[in-house]
Amino acid sequence: MPHERATPDNREIRVNSKTRLTHALTGKSVDRTPVNFYEVGGFAVDPDAPDPFNIYNDPSWRPLLELAENETDLIRMVAPDARPAADNCRDALFSEKTEERDGARYTYRKVRVGGRTLTETQRRDAGVNTVWQVEHLLKGPDDARAFLELPDEVFAYEPDAASIMQAEEALGDRGLVMVDTGDPLCAAAALFSMEDYIAMAYTESALFHRLLEKFARHLYPFVEKTAAAAPGRLWRVYGPEYASEPYLPPALFRDYVHEYTTPIIKLIHKHGGMARLHSHGRLRNILPIIAEMGADALDPVEPPPQGDITLREVRNLYGADMTLFGNIEVSAIETLESDAFEGLVKNTLREVAETSGKGFVLMPTAAPYGRRITANTLRNYETLVRLAKLTP
Incomplete structure (x- = not known):
């Protein structure tokens, strides 16, 4: 989304979304606050596909999809294609x-x-x-032990970065492509129900570490090969929230996230990329650990009561080192009346204006997942764009 900016001699120059987002990620000045709708515009969808499970073919979605494509700073999330290795069984x-x-x-x-x-x-x-x-x-420790008997070749895949290049070519200067990957914790925790996972993480730590190590052995080479084939890209790494409070204490966040996710960040950095860590919910007590890990950016920085720390505090404590994304709850977009929502967004932008930091991207914490988009929801998304354009 090009935007005109005045130069010192009053000439107008056009800044495109790719440049704006890159500046926000690298601590350079921006012409205005970047605005992104996360999954809306983040995934390439086809509103014309007749599949009954395609919620986006409902006519109510089309204005929102067009708003994202035409008026926001797009970040396309793309996972590299994975081909089974020759010995995959x-x-x-x-x-x-x-x-x-x-x-x-x-x-x-x-x-x-x-x-x-x-x-x-x-x-x-x-x-x-x-x-x-x-x-x-997996329903418990015995299932986990059986799962660990799977030969490593089951998890052997070779990445193909062609999908990343194709997405970039299609996107042009309308935004950035972001490579998407889970971490070992995401892969391991998702095998269990939440209650069984928490019990495993607390009471069977040695066994749970073995699961994390099994996934890490194959994930790290996959990430490195992808990062080498597509260097210098932005990545999103998801999964750390499984070990955030109230599920697990910070000590176990260090054990299960710092230990196993930091190597992913280092591999991304090795090839000139940037790592955006994704973690919903409470951040206050794990932010020091995330900072140690070397994350370049963080999302979605949920405000209280969904989170436990304000954007102002995060900016003051860690904003110099991390670009922050988010702070607008999707539930607010879907439920607040227009005036109340406008006040909420203005407060977020005020907290950014009154603090200093590497960068900030105005963004919802998630996206609607129902078949119909209400008129009020669409108006609130339009408010995000309008207010972002008004910021210096």
Whole structure:
């Protein structure tokens, strides 16, 4: 989204979104506050696809999708394609089937290992853009021990960075492509229900470390090969929130995130890239650890009560080292009336203006996931764009 900016001699120059975002990430001055809608515009979607599970083909979505494409600083999230390595033996041990019934799509998976059959079930409803985990693959320590018997070749994949280059070519100067990856904690924790994961993390730490190590052995080379093939890119690393409060204490955040996610950040830096760490919820007591890890940026910096620290405080404490993204709850976009929402956004922008920092990108903490976008929701997204354009 080009924007005109006056020079000292009153000439107007045009600043595009790619430059604006790059400046925000590298501590350079910007012509105005960048604004991004996160997943809306973050993922390439087709509102014309007739798939009944495509929520974006509802006509109410089109104005919001067009607003994101035409008026925001886009950040496309792209995961590199993964090709099974020559010795990958996953198909011999994993099986999967999908069926549709009662307006939902069910996926069933089985893994036969260690004398056990591990099963999981996922459900996707036609009117909701999310996947419900009906049954988790691992139900406790014995299942985890069996899972660890899987040969490492099951997880052997080779990255193909072509999708990153293609996304950049399609995007042009309308924004940046961001390489998307989970960390070892995300891969391990998602195998369990939340209660079983927390119990494992507290009471079976040695076993849980073995799971993290198993995923790390293959994730690190995958990240490095991708970063080498596509150097200098922005990355998003998700998963750390699994170890944030109130789920786990900061000491275990250090054990499970600092130890296993810092190497990902270092690999990204090794090839000239920047790492944006993603962690919802409470940040106050883990921010010092995140800073130690060397993250270049952080999202979504949720305000209280969803978070436990204000944007002003984060900027004052760590804003010099990290570009901050977010601070606008998606629930506020969907529920607040226009005047109240405008006041909320102005307060966020005021906190940015009254503090100093490397950079800030105005952004929701997530995106709507229902089939219909209300008129009020659309107005509030329009307010984000309008107020961002008014900032110096």
